[in-house]
Amino acid sequence: ELLRNCRDYGIKDQMLRSSISIPSNIAEGAERKSTPDFKRFINIALGSAAELRTQVYISQKVNILSIGVAEELIDELKSISKMLQRLHSSLK
Numbered sequence: 001e002l003l004r005n006c007r008d009y010g011i012k013d014q015m016l017r018s019s020i021s022i023p024s025n026i027a028e029g030a031e032r033k034s035t036p037d038f039k040r041f042i043n044i045a046l047g048s049a050a051e052l053r054t055q056v057y058i059s060q061k062v063n064i065l066s067i068g069v070a071e072e073l074i075d076e077l078k079s080i081s082k083m084l085q086r087l088h089s090s091l092k
Helices: 009-031 035-061 067-090
Strands: none
16 A cells, blocks of 8 residues: 555565565465474565565665655564564474
8 A cells, every 4th residue: 555656666566575475474384284384484474574674674765665654664574573583483
């Protein structure tokens, strides 16, 4: 929604792919019914969250996103990453 009017289709597409990858990898890993597989997919989701966070930083620097919106998204992505790290650590 935030990128609805964005004309930079490259960054828009990449951000959409990264944001979809996070929950998709969590779901796929959970469905595998194997703790090692779940942990691996949690790591992939963490990578996607880091990728999206970087894209938000870039989008703010090139004036696609405002500083306020970018900071809010970055805080949310950091929170998501912490939750994923705790989930990963809790899996034995």
